[in-house]
Amino acid sequence: MAKESFDKEIQFLRMLVLTSGAYSRQQFAERLGISVHTYDKTIRRLKDILQAVYQQLPQEQGKEFAETLRFNYYESADPMLLFLYRAKSLKDSETYRLTLLLAAMQEARTAMELLDACCGQMPADLPLPDEKTIRSDLKYLEEVGVIRREPGGRPYRYRIHNDLTNELTYEELVDLYDFVDVMSNTQVPSVQGYLLRDTIKKAVKQAENETAFVEPFLYKYHYHSRILDEAHLNTLLHAIRQRRLVRFLYFSPKSRKSYGSQNTNPLFERETEGKQELVLPIKVVYDHQYGRWYLLGTNARHGVKKYRMEGLTQIEEGEAVSEDLFDAKRQQLEDQIRHSWLIDTGRSVTVRARFYNPEGVQPNFVRERVLSQGQWGRIAVEEEDSFVYEITVNGTTEIKPWLRSFGSSCEVLEPAALRRELMEEWKEIQDYYESVREDF
Incomplete structure (x- = not known):
């Protein structure tokens, strides 16, 4: 997949999920800055990837890619948009060839034996690999740790490097899966964790004993952009x-x-x-x-x-x-950014807020949350029923959602402008909940 194509498909998927299929083809193409023809071509490409990666989907779910994302993405605990990474930088011929190589290396094989295996099973419409291509693939797979070279002289023999999963018991595999599942859903970056989790899950199902495998945790991750943007992280x-x-x-x-597409035809250049x-x-x-x-x-x-x-x-x-x-x-x-709550580079301002302790509740979860999340701020005054928290930050835009999340347990004292902003926001929220009828 070309780099430009991958960029386009990332933006395509992000908008498809955000709009939930509300845009027409023309509106979607205009919003992305592509033609309707490119829209249709991208849909077909993503649909092919989806069907290749998620072969277990029922046939009716594979018919319309947009429908699949619209109706099934939020019903699944798995981050479905992750499938795009499995197809990144792989041409169709590479996909088939690497799959055949990995299947053949369940047993130790030489490069020439692997060449014969690939040539004998490659689809007729794809080019046959030569010895140089196979050796290049083996070098790549060895570098990333997927295969290993067996001890001994030439000709070298290669085997799948799956000792970890093969040597673990069923119970150990389940424990490893649970750990990776928790970490990939709670830590960033997470794409590699999801891919590792899927690999371990396959090993668990292959080693499954009489007790059916049950996933103890079901995460619902809503920040699809986080996963898509990890494509740029390594670069x-x-x-x-x-x-x-x-x-x-x-x-x-x-x-x-x-x-914005990279237009190579001057007749179709657009701003x-x-x-x-x-x-x-x-x-x-x-x-x-x-x-x-x-x-x-x-x-x-x-x-x-x-x-x-x-x-x-x-x-x-x-x-x-x-x-x-x-x-x-x-x-x-x-x-x-020394005083940035996140990345704000505005003028520094001191924020003072009073937090009210929950009555009759121990431990004091409000105080504990302020201490754990309050970054370099400090508790300046502590009283029996409340405490005053003080911090100097660059602007109030980034800290405001955090203060607002405490609801009635937090009262902003300074600066006056932030206090007025929050008062207006709470009044607006109160208006939303006014009774429609006086006698209701």
Whole structure:
């Protein structure tokens, strides 16, 4: 799958889930910045991937991809959008070839034996591999730890590296699955964890004894963008480690479009609402409250810049910068976000809020939550029925949802502007719950 295609399909899936099929084909294409023909082509491509990965789906669920996402995504505990990662960077011929190789290496095989096995089973409409291709595949699979080379001289023999699952008992496999399941659903990044979980699940079902396997935890993850945006994570972290600039086409959350195709035909060129950016990436931040990834970096023209990762497309690494320059830019960023609740670089302000202790409840869960989530803030005053929490932050936009989440247990004292904002919001909420009829 080409890099541009993967970017397009990420944005395609995000919008498909967010709109729940409410857009027409024309509206969907316009919002993405693609043609209706490309829309239809992308639907067919994703449908093929879906049917290949989720072969256990009933036939009627595989007929319409949009319908499947619309009606089944939120009914499943599994992050269904994860299927896109299984198809990333793989052509059809590679998919078949690697599948045949892995199936053949259940027993130790030489490269020539694997070549014969592939040539004998490849579909007629796909090109046959040569020895160089097979050896390249073996080198790749060995590097990522999927297979191992058996001891001995030439010709080398290769076998599936599945000792971990083969040597564990059924009970140990179930315990391992439960652990990976918990971690992949509660930690970030999680895509690799989900893939590992699925692999262990297959091993559990193969080793299943008389007791049927029952999943003890069922997670309902609603932040689909988090999973989709992890596609950019390794690229950006690699650029940060190598101190390299990155170029990308950025679509802000306020933009009417979320994708722009790379037009090679001048007859079909169109203006895109995206903005070409050249940035030195310094830090990646994850917002647990909203399930969003952010890229923080510096730009030669604007200094410190912040980007929602969901708006990044067509990412490419550029030239490297000196270590001294990178350290100076990183220090500049750290200075600006030192008092950020998350990534805000606005003017610093001191927030004071009174939290009320729950009556007759021990332990004091309000105090415990403030201490665990309150970052560098401190309890300035402690009384019998309440305590005053104080913190200096860059702006109040990011801390406001956290304060509001305490409901009547929190009263903002300062600054006065934030207090007035919250009062207006609570009045608005109260109006929503007014009785429609006076005698109701």
